[in-house]
Amino acid sequence: MRRKVMKVRVHPFMALVVIFMLAVSSVFPSISEAAGTGTWSSPYTVLQGNANQNGTTKTVEGYVVGQPVSTTSVVTSNFPNDYAIALADSATEKNTNNMIYVQVPAQFRSAYGLRSNPSLIGKKVKVTGSLSAYFSHSGVKNASAFEIVTSGGSTPPPTYGYYYATAEGKTGTTLKTALHNIIDDHKEISYDNVWEALRLTDQDPTNSNNVILLYTGRTQSKYTNGGGVNDWNREHVWAKSHGDFGTTMGAGTDLHHLRPTDVTVNSSRGNKDFDNGGYPHGEAFGNYSDSDSWEPRDEVKGDVARMLFYMAVRYEGDSGELDLELNNIVNNGSAPYHGKLSVLLQWHQEDPVDAFEIRRNNIIFEQYQGNRNPFIDHPEYVELIW
Numbered sequence: 001m002r003r004k005v006m007k008v009r010v011h012p013f014m015a016l017v018v019i020f021m022l023a024v025s026s027v028f029p030s031i032s033e034a035a036g037t038g039t040w041s042s043p044y045t046v047l048q049g050n051a052n053q054n055g056t057t058k059t060v061e062g063y064v065v066g067q068p069v070s071t072t073s074v075v076t077s078n079f080p081n082d083y084a085i086a087l088a089d090s091a092t093e094k095n096t097n098n099m100i101y102v103q104v105p106a107q108f109r110s111a112y113g114l115r116s117n118p119s120l121i122g123k124k125v126k127v128t129g130s131l132s133a134y135f136s137h138s139g140v141k142n143a144s145a146f147e148i149v150t151s152g153g154s155t156p157p158p159t160y161g162y163y164y165a166t167a168e169g170k171t172g173t174t175l176k177t178a179l180h181n182i183i184d185d186h187k188e189i190s191y192d193n194v195w196e197a198l199r200l201t202d203q204d205p206t207n208s209n210n211v212i213l214l215y216t217g218r219t220q221s222k223y224t225n226g227g228g229v230n231d232w233n234r235e236h237v238w239a240k241s242h243g244d245f246g247t248t249m250g251a252g253t254d255l256h257h258l259r260p261t262d263v264t265v266n267s268s269r270g271n272k273d274f275d276n277g278g279y280p281h282g283e284a285f286g287n288y289s290d291s292d293s294w295e296p297r298d299e300v301k302g303d304v305a306r307m308l309f310y311m312a313v314r315y316e317g318d319s320g321e322l323d324l325e326l327n328n329i330v331n332n333g334s335a336p337y338h339g340k341l342s343v344l345l346q347w348h349q350e351d352p353v354d355a356f357e358i359r360r361n362n363i364i365f366e367q368y369q370g371n372r373n374p375f376i377d378h379p380e381y382v383e384l385i386w
Helices: 012-027 046-051 106-112 172-183 191-201 263-269 298-314 341-350 355-368 381-385
Strands: 057-070 073-075 084-088 099-103 124-131 139-148 207-212 219-221 232-236 258-262 293-295
Touching: 046 057, 046 099, 057 099, 057 139, 057 355, 084 124, 099 124, 106 139, 106 172, 172 298, 172 381, 191 232, 191 258, 191 355, 232 263, 258 263, 298 341, 298 355, 298 381, 341 381
Parallel strands: 099 139
Antiparallel strands: 057 073, 057 084, 057 124, 084 099, 124 139, 207 219, 232 258
16 A cells, blocks of 8 residues: 655745755854853853842943833933943844843943943943842942953953043042042952852962962961961951951951961961061061061062052941051051051062962952952052052
């Protein structure tokens, strides 16, 4: 018995459409944006940013498609102000469900606000901020860095781009204020979470299982933290009694001045100001101390100085925070001051910024606090202020 064979007639036009689609798919196997990890070097797509609205600080990349004016409305011309932009994975996206709304902070509006820069429409932009709702829509708030992405890629945020745009051309107290406004209101972490953060920020570049201790320079297991004789603990480089902020969130947990340190060495340093001279420390070779001051080893003198410069700019007495200031004395006690400024300036010059500091600054910025230490990115700011 013969089977019947059903014949299907394909219209010539449909055949051409199928052939064209197959040809396109062979040349462009995927038109979707590659997924990233949310860091500056591997940013999230807009799709990923929308799917991870959990308050974490991440970097998102997308095309500027307009300015959001409500939850479901984005304008593409006659922009009312410079307060927000909408990003999408496609430059021609019209569906607001496929967009992420970016709040543009004051210091970035002159460069990234659409009223001032309507030519940004269609350009790809990278932004770092908190993945949080904006206009009751998936968004990016409290942005700390923006960058226009060119065909050759974008430059990293610290020294380049617009992170420090509002500080350009300023000196003295005007520069100090501008930098404060840039790095202020960072994302705070708990004191318990500092342990895990230090395991990453101070990781030994040659042994990922270890951290490097600040004063001794010793490399040891990340997980030997605690209160034992040879354990490491959390050193407040700006002594927490200088202003009496303790371990509260804010100055007490700010990673830009917290470092892993040998327990007994940390105890020896105590709350002493920094200065040259004293007696050699028995366990921490290259460190010296006397009754009122501590001198760290040469390899980290600049690191210490730049951490204190950061603290004196980040905490300026606004928003209920302490006003921390550097002075030229020791024995500051519980006052919100730290010394010795003249020595710190000397250390800053003698021990320049190194790769360890840069990596640490990037990790804190990208994965934890969303702010940077300006004096690592721009060492020249020190002499312009002090």
